[in-house]
Structure formats: C-alpha cells, structure tokens
Amino acid sequence: xxxxxxxxxxxxxxxxxxxxxxxxxxxxPPALWLGIIYLGSLFALLAQSFFSxxxxxxVIQYELTLKTYGELFRPANFDIIVRTVVMAGAVTIGxxxxxxxxxxxxxxxxxxxxxxIFYLGVMMPLWSSYLVxxxxxxxxxxxxxxxxxxxxxxxxxxxxxxxxxxxxxxxNSLSVSSTGTFLVFLYxxxxxxxxxxxxxxxxxPHTMLEASGDLGARPYQTFLHVLLPLALPGVxxxxxxxxxxxxxxxxxxxxxxxxxxxxxxxxxxxxxTAGNIPLAAxxxxxxxxxxxxxxxxxxxxxxxxxx
Amino acid sequence: MHSDRAPxxxxxAAGLGxxxxxxxxxxxxxxxxxxxxxxxxxxxxxxTLKWFAVTWGRTDVWEAMSLSLKVASISTVxxxxxxxxxxxxxxxxxxxxxxxxSLLVILPIxxxxxxxxxxxxSAFNLAEIPFSFWTIVxxxxxxxxxxxxxxxxxxxxxxxxxxxxxxxxxxANSFQTFRYVILPNISTALLAGGMLAFALSxxxxxxxxxxxGQQQTLPIWMLEELVRPRERPVTNVxxxxxxxxxxxxxxxxxxxxRGTDTVAGQGK
Numbered sequence: 199x200x201x202x203x204x205x206x207x208x209x210x211x212x213x214x215x216x217x218x219x220x221x222x223x224x225x226x227p228p229a230l231w232l233g234i235i236y237l238g239s240l241f242a243l244l245a246q247s248f249f250s251x252x253x254x255x256x257v258i259q260y261e262l263t264l265k266t267y268g269e270l271f272r273p274a275n276f277d278i279i280v281r282t283v284v285m286a287g288a289v290t291i292g293x294x295x296x297x298x299x300x301x302x303x304x305x306x307x308x309x310x311x312x313x314x315i316f317y318l319g320v321m322m323p324l325w326s327s328y329l330v331x332x333x334x335x336x337x338x339x340x341x342x343x344x345x346x347x348x349x350x351x352x353x354x355x356x357x358x359x360x361x362x363x364x365x366x367x368x369x370n371s372l373s374v375s376s377t378g379t380f381l382v383f384l385y386x387x388x389x390x391x392x393x394x395x396x397x398x399x400x401x402x403p404h405t406m407l408e409a410s411g412d413l414g415a416r417p418y419q420t421f422l423h424v425l426l427p428l429a430l431p432g433v434x435x436x437x438x439x440x441x442x443x444x445x446x447x448x449x450x451x452x453x454x455x456x457x458x459x460x461x462x463x464x465x466x467x468x469x470x471t472a473g474n475i476p477l478a479a480x481x482x483x484x485x486x487x488x489x490x491x492x493x494x495x496x497x498x499x500x501x502x503x504x505x
Numbered sequence: 506m507h508s509d510r511a512p513x514x515x516x517x518a519a520g521l522g523x524x525x526x527x528x529x530x531x532x533x534x535x536x537x538x539x540x541x542x543x544x545x546x547x548x549x550x551x552x553t554l555k556w557f558a559v560t561w562g563r564t565d566v567w568e569a570m571s572l573s574l575k576v577a578s579i580s581t582v583x584x585x586x587x588x589x590x591x592x593x594x595x596x597x598x599x600x601x602x603x604x605x606x607s608l609l610v611i612l613p614i615x616x617x618x619x620x621x622x623x624x625x626x627s628a629f630n631l632a633e634i635p636f637s638f639w640t641i642v643x644x645x646x647x648x649x650x651x652x653x654x655x656x657x658x659x660x661x662x663x664x665x666x667x668x669x670x671x672x673x674x675x676x677a678n679s680f681q682t683f684r685y686v687i688l689p690n691i692s693t694a695l696l697a698g699g700m701l702a703f704a705l706s707x708x709x710x711x712x713x714x715x716x717x718g719q720q721q722t723l724p725i726w727m728l729e730e731l732v733r734p735r736e737r738p739v740t741n742v743x744x745x746x747x748x749x750x751x752x753x754x755x756x757x758x759x760x761x762x763r764g765t766d767t768v769a770g771q772g773k
Binding site: 214242297299319322323327328333334340347389465466485 | 522536705
C-alpha cells in the first residue's frame with residue numbers, strides 16, 4: 199500500500215473514532231461563512247442604527263444614541279411604517295382568500311396527473327423571475343394595456359373610473375394606484391401562502407371529515423369547525439412569508455404604485471442619495487422587530503409545524 | 506358520506522386562482538412578438554420576429570447575461586459546498602447549537618432581502634471592501650446555502666446509518682464510503698438543490714442592488730429598464746428568455762426529486 203493511501207486510511211480511522219472531530223470539520227466552514235459574513239453584517243447594520251447624523255453637516259456621528267429611532271416617529275416617517283404594515287396585512291389576507299381554494303383543491307381532490315399539475319402550477323410561479331412577474335403587471339395595468347381594454351370592450355369603463363375616483367385606493371390609473379401595488383404584491387407572494395396551507399391540509403385525516411359528517415354536520419359546518427381550525431397553522435405559516443416579504447420589498451411599489459413611500463423605499467433612499475445610513479438602518483430594524491413579534495405569536499399558535 | 510367529487514364552487518375558485526397565477530406570465534410571451542415599440546398596447550397591432558434579432562445584437566444584454574451566469578455558477582458551487590457540509594452535520598448528530606445553526610442557515614432568506622442587502626453593504630463600507638464581482642457572489646452564496654441545505658438535509662435523513670456501517674464493516678474507509686455509498690444516494694438531491702440555487706441567484710435583484718458596484722447583472726439591467734424604459738421591445742424579449750432560462754432548472758429539479766418525501770423548492 200502506498201504512503202498516500204495509508205495517510206487516507208489513518209485519517210479515515212481517526213474521523214471514525216472521533217465523530218466530534220468530523221462534526222467540527224463539517225460544521226466549521228458553513229458556520230464561519232454565515233457567522234462572519236451574514237451575522238457580522240447584521241450587527242454592523244444594528245450598530246449603525248444607534249449612531250446619528252448631524253443635521254447641518256450631514257456627517258455621521260459615531261456616538262451611541264437613540265435619537266435616530268426617535269426620528270422614526272416623526273409623522274412623515276411614521277406614516278410610511280403604518281402604510282407598509284397595512285399593505286402587508288391586506289396582501290396577507292388577500293393571499294389567504296385567493297390561495298385557500300387552490301391549496302384545498304390540490305390537497306383534497308387532485309389525484310394523479312392533476313396533483314402534478316397543481317404542484318407545478320404553484321411551483322412555477324414561485325420560482326419564476328421576480329422582475330418578470332412585476333414587469334408582466336406593468337403590461338397588464340398600463341393605460342393602453344389589457345385590463346383597460348377588457349373594461350372598455352365590456353363597456354364597463356365607467357365602473358373602473360368610479361373605482362379609481364375613490365381616494366387612497368384609487369389614482370389616475372391602475373398602474374399608479376395602491377390597488378395596483380396590492381395586486382402585484384398579491385400575485386408575486388401568493389405561492390408562499392398556498393404551499394404551507396396545502397401542507398397542513400394534507401395532514402388532516404379523511405376519517406375526521408367523515409366522522410364530522412356522520413355526526414350530522416353539514417359540509418359548511420365541517421369546513422368551518424373541523425377543517426379551518428386544522429388548516430390555521432398553515433395559514434399562519436404562509437402569512438409569515440407574505441407579511442415579511444411585503445414589509446421588506448422596495449421594488450414593487452417603486453414600479454407600480456403611487457408616489458407614497460413604503461419602508462423598503464425609505465431604507466433605499468436614505469442609504470443611497472441621502473447618505474443617512476443611521477436612519478436607513480433604523481428603518482431596516484422596523485421589519486426585523488415586527489417579524490420577531492409576528493414569529494413569536496406564530497410559534498405560540500403552532501405554525502412552525504406546518505412549515 | 507364524503508364524496509371524491511369537488512363542489513363546483515371550489516373547482517371554479519381553484520381554477521381562477523391558478524389562472525391568476527399563470528396568465529400574467531403568458532402575456533409576456535405575446536408581448537415579445539408585438540410590432541408596437543412605444544407603448545404596451547393591447548391587443549398588439551401585429552406580430553414580428555424582428556426584436557429577437559435586435560436583442561441578439563445588443564452587447565449590453567450579452568454582458569449582463571454573462572455576468573449573471575458567472576455569478577450564479579460560482580455562488581451555486583459555494584452554496585453546494587457549504588450547504589452539503591451543514592446538512593451532513595445537522596442530520597447525523599444532535600449537538601449543542603444545532604437549532605441555532607439551522608436557524609442561521611434559514612435567516613438570510615427569512616428576513617426581507619433588503620435587510621440582507623443593506624447589512625452587507627454597510628459591512629462592506631465599514632470594512633472598506635470595494636464593490637466587485639466578488640461582493641455580488643458573497644451575497645448570493647449566503648442566501649443560496651439554504652436551498653441546497655433544505656434539499657440535502659431531507660435526503661441525508663433517508664440514507665440509513667446501517668448502510669454506512671455496512672460499508673465500513675466491509676473494509677471501506679470513510680472516503681470510499683462517502684464516494685461509493687453516500688454520494689450516489691444524495692446526488693440527485695444535491696443536483697436539484699444546485700439547480701434551484703442557480704435559479705435563485707440568476708434571478709436575484711434586491712440584495713444585488715446593494716452589493717454590486719457598476720456592474721449589471723441581468724436582473725439589474727431589467728430593473729433599470731422597468732424604472733426608466735428605453736427600448737420596450739428588447740425588454741419584452743429579455744423577459745421571455747429569462748422565463749425560459751429559469752423554467753428549465755425548476756422542471757429539472759422537480760423530476761429529480763419526484764417521489765421522495767421532500768420535494769425541491771419548498772425552501773425558497
């Protein structure tokens with residue numbers, strides 16, 4: 199046996215006899231990478247949020263202060279936070295309403311070929327390009343686009359105009375209204391809601407639904423009192439994604455929507471042209487805190503088993 | 506008695522839901538052939554193949570495409586390495602900090618992309634690292650690890666310990682066991698994870714806007730076109746190509762992991 203293989207054999211023996219050494223070798227590279235690059239960066243961000251900026255010179259003062267966090271509560275900034283949270287909540291509810299039937303059908307009724315179609319039908323939009331998805335809505339919502347054409351062809355243009363006249367959710371056209379932003383958010387994040395709901399519904403035993411029927415429950419009662427409570431952890435798990443993703447997005451409201459800002463846009467603007475990194479960092483902490491709070495509630499409701 | 510026929514209302518709602526998720530993407534395919542070049546007019550006044558030729562001749566598109574492919578390839582390789590190691594460690598033993606490690610892997614994708622992005626940017630600034638190809642890769646590899654990890658960890662759990670012990674009893678050393686017993690068992694999961702990581706990196710824009718300097722990946726190129734449209738027909742064609750390029754790895758990953766207990770893609 200050559201020396202080379204001898205070394206390999208003794209190293210192999212060493213690793214077999216000392217599983218902890220092997221474990222250390224396995225875990226060290228990923229732990230170092232994520233620990234240094236990712237956690238290190240997160241801490242760098244957190245640290246920045248406790249600095250402040252001199253309002254006259256625009257220079258960052260490296261002294262620990264809560265002043266920057268105080269600025270979040272200025273009306274202009276606080277509005278941004280409220281608007282984003284309301285949008286995230288609306289998108290989450292919308293995704294649950296539109297996504298539930300898809301998940302329910304896929305979990306309960308789809309068999310064989312249809313099961314695969316539903317699976318790919320959710321997976322393809324999930325993985326297809328984010329920007330292309332946003333772009334497709336720019337095409338749809340444009341004034342000369344398909345949606346307006348559809349309303350005109352059906353002679354329902356007046357209905358669309360009446361809807362757009364409503365303040366806050368309306369606007370000059372769909373592509374610059376909050377409704378437009380909502381639709382794009384809903385479209386882009388809905389697969390994240392469907393998958394966990396489907397997973398939780400698939401775990402509901404058939405026999406339980408039959409038992410409910412045997413005990414005299416009408417289908418809607420079975421749905422309301424048996425199926426829905428069992429699917430709730432899945433809905434909450436999905437809402438974690440839709441809520442978190444909407445909170446942090448800055449591209450969709452920039453491309454489709456009114457000029458009113460969202461948290462992500464504020465972060466982007468403050469760190470970029472404004473050069474106010476402390477305030478950008480403080481803004482970025484808002485979604486982290488909101489998500490931590492949300493996750494804490496979700497965990498208490500047992501949503502993590504449905505992930 | 507429970508019937509296996511779905512109520513009509515549910516069928517319609519599920520069908521509408523699926524249509525809502527697919528029609529917008531299909532629209533892209535129509536727009537790639539339109540003769541209209543100033544607006545997003547519907548219905549298209551005519552159809553042409555001209556814009557494919559125009560796009561083919563555009564060097565900026567080719568440069569962005571090649572940068573994206575390079576970044577995605579290297580990030581995928583790094584993610585495969587780190588994700589597999591991590592999955593091997595987490596699946597085979599219970600150790601102190603195991604939960605923390607699995608949380609750490611998921612965190613870059615659980616927190617909104619803008620936080621990962623701005624964190625990396627401020628860290629690069631503090632450490633005075635100039636933006637380059639490698640800063641993009643650093644960011645991408647970090648959030649791609651989770652995809653490989655999720656696929657690999659499910660498969661590692663299914664490779665039974667007795668198989669490994671049998672191999673060792675028959676005289677194979679650790680490396681031979683890895684090469685001839687473990688690797689063939691996990692290879693399809695790794696391939697699927699790698700493909701998904703590639704698709705994820707190829708498409709990523711939010712983190713990239715923070716970690717790229719002057720370079721343009723394809724998504725950044727598209728973002729520019731979305732914010733300030735210059736040549737709409739070229740954007741339409743590029744959008745269609747991107748759909749096809751990401752479609753293939755996803756379909757591949759699906760066929761590779763079909764029939765196993767965990768199917769690829771759940772980790773995004």
